[in-house]
Amino acid sequence: MKLRVSIDGDMSPFEWTQQGDQVRFRLGGNEERFGSMIEVEPGIYSVLLEGHSYEVKVVPGAHGVLYVDIGARHLAIDVIDPRRCSGGVRRSRRDGPENLAAPMPGRVVRVLAAVGDDVRAGEGLIVVEAMKMQNEMKSPKDGKLIQLSAREGDTVAAGQVLAVVE
Amino acid sequence: MKLRVSIDGDMSPFEWTQQGDQVRFRLGGNEERFGSMIEVEPGIYSVLLEGHSYEVKVVPGAHGVLYVDIGARHLAIDVIDPRRCSGGVRRSRRDGPENLAAPMPGRVVRVLAAVGDDVRAGEGLIVVEAMKMQNEMKSPKDGKLIQLSAREGDTVAAGQVLAVVE
Amino acid sequence: MFGKVLVANRGEIAVRILRGLREMGIRSAAVYSDVDRAALHVRMADEAIAIGPAPSRDSYLNIDRILDAAAACGAEAIHPGYGFLSENAEFAAACESRRVVFIGPSAAAIRAMGSKTQGRRLAKAGGAPTVPGTESPIVDLEQARRTAGAIGYPILLKAAAGGGGKGMRRVNREEEFEAAFRDASSEAERAFQDGAVYIEKLVENPRHIEIQVFGDQQGNLVHLGERECSIQRRHQKVIEESPSPLVTLHPELRQRMGEAAVAVARAAGYSNAGTVEFLVDGDRNFYFLEMNTRLQVEHPITELVTGLDLVHLQLRVAAGEKLPMRQEEVCWRGSAMECRIYAEDPDNHFFPSPGRITQLSRPFGPGVRLDSGVYPGWVVPMDYDPLLAKLIVWGGTRDTTIRRMMRALDEYFVAGIKTNVGFFRQLLDDSEFRLGHLHTGFIEQFFARRQKPEPSGGGAEEAVAALAAAHFSAKLKLDGVRPAAAPSSRWLLDGRAEGAR
């Protein structure tokens, strides 16, 4: 499979194939490698390569990023399959509507603005609480609040869009 | 659901219904009970009943029996659904062909008889080994070995029929 | 000894107390809120009583419901754990009037230490040094400003009823005083329904070292040595250890601080487990900070070095038994350290991370103790404190303990929710930490100086990491929408949808 991976922000081509536990893979311009990989527990991989034994742990983060622990290292990896989408590139637009997404799962404890309000960048719009910690979600820009899907008492998931500012 | 259960060999009628974690159940001639049951981990049940908190652990044994640990007790329970089968009653026939089943998972290390041999009750027929322990499977009766499905080196499962004596 | 004890708490500390009860052959009763029906403490108790909806004020903080539960099941005593009602004098008094034993000090002792200003007075009465400052809350702003000037800036304004950094402000110059006072007072009012604020001299980058004390109802009091808790983030302890590296260098400190702590406890008429917190400055002067009138989160490190079981001891003492040892019989062996495992996301501002635990691998082996309140499949509720577990390690020396802790952290894996396990690995690898150069500003400085590890030779680690990520990613796509729990699966789904744009 031919992919592109971004490791801590550095993008490289990545190829791999698997047959049973036997894997062949190549990262960027490096030589092709041959090894053995088994997912021994969900999200935990045992990889044997050139005599070394690696225990690799993978957990998904926000926006499709995967956090990978290997040895003493903690890497943020994006895996992009070019056949499926142009993917992985973060939106960097500052024009047009911007979403306000919940930074953590929690409960909406206060809504500080209403649809149609003019809001300023950095102005607090919604307060989400979880585990005795409150987080004030601030407007990403000057503009108008055109959508508001959070109500006080709602339970929200991390990444859930609660408001849109245009 | 109306069932019959055998607890350490004592057979009783048993009824139960469930709605969410709420359960109603009645064992034998006792009063009906109301409680809360959740399978908190596979095979582990948390049951709250009349203020008591029970942690109940269930593992399947041979021949459909379930071993249940509750408090200090270790019970062998057969659950029989009368609508599905007459079930649960152990074969007690001593006439006709008798099966020789592997008492444990393992590997066949020796076969001591051949199909057609006349064998005597208690005569060793097959030796199965697992985890450095050998187990000699003995003929259940005097008779003729009419079937033999074990060969040296075979891997067998517990309960798998390896021979039949008629 | 009691026949039945009710545990008025949840999470890891409820589980820890339930284990202690079972080990002593005492029947246990748990209480639980609606979202805690399947919690580990409910599973592990002999009896369990529902006490109301998720919000703490309607369940774990509701004195009447707790006392009704104790009456309903016939418990002779209540263990409050830490947090919730554990330092609530009104609750202790209500237990006394309902003739159920409160496992802790008297209501009077709790009340005395509940006010920081009164605590300071008691400490002085006991002869323990306190940070220069005022003994009573500020009433006259002008006079307070003069006092602050006399003490010398920088100073701290602190809530009299306070804790956890709430209602606390640093004041560097006289010009900042008035605004800081208003902020501190209104924050204290919101947090504790009490706006009283007092002044303390600010000790720059102190060590936080505390002494465990224990008293029986016959008036015997001992100390069980110190715990160093300087590693804090936003005024919350994250790593504790015993002995303190400072005490290892200067062993006489243990006795001096221990005696001061016992004197303070004696002045307060203290019994059962308590902790006297001190600040220690660069010249090894120590100052009374406050007394925590309950079992401390970090009590296990004291258990590991002394070989005592503090929960068993609490039960014995509360039942009227004498302390089984004299001060000179207390001895210390080796080095113990605790990491508090929180449901929080170090990659995202340490935001809380409640939800379903989909995968949980935990450390085992020599010198490792895990006090945990969770299990695989459990949905960590968003309603309570994010402490999931405490990883506690013992070793013959501090160096062995740190390496063993690293080893244990390597064995720890949680998926479904985020934890700070990886953050500890970075912290413990820090050379200043290894040297034992600890102070309360440590983590802030660590954040400033920490660097990404250099890529290893040949890039094999990156390539292997990419390989695992590629497999994981392919599996996620194959699985489609996974049938997991609401919060985490929805979050996962959102994350993937975003990434696919």
Add this chain to the structure above:
Amino acid sequence: MFGKVLVANRGEIAVRILRGLREMGIRSAAVYSDVDRAALHVRMADEAIAIGPAPSRDSYLNIDRILDAAAACGAEAIHPGYGFLSENAEFAAACESRRVVFIGPSAAAIRAMGSKTQGRRLAKAGGAPTVPGTESPIVDLEQARRTAGAIGYPILLKAAAGGGGKGMRRVNREEEFEAAFRDASSEAERAFQDGAVYIEKLVENPRHIEIQVFGDQQGNLVHLGERECSIQRRHQKVIEESPSPLVTLHPELRQRMGEAAVAVARAAGYSNAGTVEFLVDGDRNFYFLEMNTRLQVEHPITELVTGLDLVHLQLRVAAGEKLPMRQEEVCWRGSAMECRIYAEDPDNHFFPSPGRITQLSRPFGPGVRLDSGVYPGWVVPMDYDPLLAKLIVWGGTRDTTIRRMMRALDEYFVAGIKTNVGFFRQLLDDSEFRLGHLHTGFIEQFFARRQKPEPSGGGAEEAVAALAAAHFSAKLKLDGVRPAAAPSSRWLLDGRAEGAR
């Protein structure tokens, strides 16, 4: 200190040694047979080398393959664990000639103690009492019969190369002598390729108490106290504890046996970790039984009471360091106990139970240590020893330790394969066990006297058990054929098919 060490073992002991290496900052290399590719010890090592197919003689017992693996990865030393090649003098000698350090005693010391008859001679030379019997294997049947008569029946015939009860026969009367000799000799020949058999006086229902010794290469030798291992089933230890309840009653025994053990070790020119086993009769006479020239399965209980790490010590001593303590600096605290968790079915004649572990919940909390070689989802191979894990508990007193062990066993749950966890709960609940009335015939007598617990009042437990069973049974039917591992799922399927008849 070594830069890299190869661990020539598998299972829980390989994992335990790998943890020790990581804690000392030493790079580790594992070896594995084909069925162990995904084993925990392979996951936990820094490097891993395949050494052949599943049968031990082709992999873990193959000296050349192990030494080639060590050479290939550049390991400076090999830790043999216990079992496999750990007491193989030829292997130790081969290490010496290949210039890789064998972490253990010299080949000469292993050889001396490998023969039981020579071990007895060394013990006598060191002044340790031995059970009356012959110093050399039987050659002349007639003369042997006369010797047996002189010693007095009952006697034991034992294989000189023996262990684990193989090649051992009890002889009650002279008439039985000849047949027993033939049986013992031919069993010994089959098991050890050596039919030599010798005579020992039979000590009826003795205690089995052993002494841990430790030596450095400078000739310093200490003992680390005793372990009582009287609870055995078919000559296999199942529970060990330290201190021995007998030593608690008669503290002078520790010193006397300790000194005898050190004397034996000194006579053998011993270094590194070793264990001297004694039988103790009803009059507290102790007799040298044999010396195990390796780390013992039950070493963790000694670690918990002494606060020493025996694996760390083994590595230091093997690297040429001096023992870091003198005899008088060794001290003991509290009580430790170990239960050996085997893959075996107590409901079916304790038959082995290999297969996939489908569910695994393990105990945590104060005083609990688990040394395990398995993980959920792992397929326990049928090719090796059934020891899955060791549950080790520490408490201030034996009584606390037993209650804590019961608590920990309650928290332990394994599905997919069978274990003896439930059997331990019955054993530890036995009043004779609680009283510490231990001897090697204990379990046999326990089987004879144990009774079913009485049904509890009202039959609530039966009703709840039936409820859970009914739910489980309904779920099984709903699931249909479950996609589990070959041996266990097939077995499950067969089980169900039978039950449905």
